[in-house]
Amino acid sequence: MSLIEAEGLGKSFGGRRVLRDVDFAVEPGEIVTIVGPNGSGKSVLLRLLLGILRPDTGKVNRKPGLRVGYVPQKLHIDAGLPMPVRRFLSLPTRRRREEIAPALARVGVPGVAEQQMATLSGGQFQRVLLARALLARPEILVLDEATQGLDQPGEAAFYRLLEQVRAELGCAVLMVSHDLHVVMAASDRVICLNGHICCEGTPQVVAEAPEYRRLFGPGTQGALALYRHDHDHDHDKDHPAPLRREENEDIM
Secondary structure (H helix, E strand, O other), rough: OOEEEEEEEEEEEEOOEEEEEEEEEEEOOEEEEEEEOOOOOOOHHHHHHHHHOOEEEEEEEOOOOOEEEOOOOOOOOOOOOOOHHHHHHHOOOOOOHHHHHHHHHHHHOOOOHHHHHHHOHHHHHHHHHHHHHHOOOEEEEEEEEEOOOOHHHHHHHHHHHHHHHHHHHHHHHEEOOOOOOOOOOOEEEEEOOOOOEEEEOOOOHHOOOOOHHHHHHOHHHHHHHHHHHHHEEEEEEEOOOOOEOOOOOOOO
């Protein structure tokens, strides 16, 4: 069964409709990325799926007992607050050193357990957040703009890490992003959102969809090629998933 499924989701704030008629599902083991311009409702959709917000219309179905690992968009750590990585990873659930060390090693920062959170680089900080999410043994990882503030090589490295984690743990990944760069090619399936789902399919199919090009232009193809050239293994792209389009104009 699907891990998370949205059925006819709609949400408004102050009389302004942010989302309408959103239908999609995340299946076990797949990497799904939601892209869209600023104000397209990406983070709102994520909060609806996680149960942080309640929809005005429609519903969210989750697999019973679904384990979710969440990597937030932003997390502020006061520089004056003593908070070593080891202690941070034990919040809110206490973790043994025997659990923490493998989690940090898995995400590529094995030597930072005693380092203060405030002294980590941007890339190290995001990897520690990912390690914290993985300690929950998730069936699905949910990431909201997890590479914000990283440069393009840092983004590419983070997305390759997600693929490795997916391969090792068999978990699904649901990402929300407004950065096109390499995120498209790091996905099995892309959902283009602008208040409603404009189009959906494999990265190559979506990148050539008229709805996508109307929002972002044709320039993403070069970034896709750059990522594939630097990628350490190829995805199976020979059988693209069907593209879904809506006839209605974008509402935002």
